[in-house]
Amino acid sequence: MRARHYCPTCVRAREHSPSESGDFRCESCGEPYSANFGGTAPDGSIERCAFCGHRAFFVQKDFDQRVGCLLLAVSLGLALLVGWRFGWIWFTPVLLATVLVDWIVARRIRAVTICYRCDAEYRDIPLNPRHRGYDPHVAERYAEKKTVRRMR
Ligand SMILES: [Zn+2]
Ligand SMILES: [Zn+2]
Structure with missing residues (x-):
């Protein structure tokens, strides 16, 4: 303790x-x-x-709220990058996958x-x-x- x-x-x-x-x-x-x-x-x-x-x-x-915001911004940035590079059909799946990762991280805190x-x-x-x-x-x-x- x-x-x-x-x-x-x-x-x-x-x-x-x-x-x-x-x-x-x-x-x-x-x-x-x-x-x-x-x-x-x-x-x-x-x-x-x-x-x-x-x-x-x-x-x-x-859990620091600022870290949460940063994680969300990184997720969105990554989804935008993948969408722009490989086609916008990937935008939503990538965003959902990264949000899922964020959620798992937050659960472990x-x-x-x-x-x-x-x-x-x-x-x-x-x-x-x-x-x-x-x-x-x-x-x-x-x-x-x-x-x-x-x-x-
Ligand atoms: Zn007390
Ligand atoms: Zn004092």
Whole structure:
């Protein structure tokens, strides 16, 4: 498992491994925080956030949107090139084939589990079947808590 903690004050990221439970300070602003990796389920998936202790997570493909756009542009370019060179009858089959390749690549990309409350990211863990995609309603609930915390 790799866990990435974001400092709530300066958004500085730091990677943690599960053997690193304990108290830490942000490397750039000195904000203290603690990590407790006891919250994993028997199958190794995450149950409780190691940094804020909350149990609300969402799952997202660990995939850069810009890479997706680039892949699509390359597919289209290749299809145009083949169509222009070998005849336009090849345009659609080539485009479909490259899009299929893109889709297979995208399917292989690992998912990342993200904490609603503190935005910590967990990678290289088995997915918890209870964790779903991003839900704006749940996020709103935690956003309110964040504001309350900041006002104090
Ligand atoms: Zn900081
Ligand atoms: Zn958290």
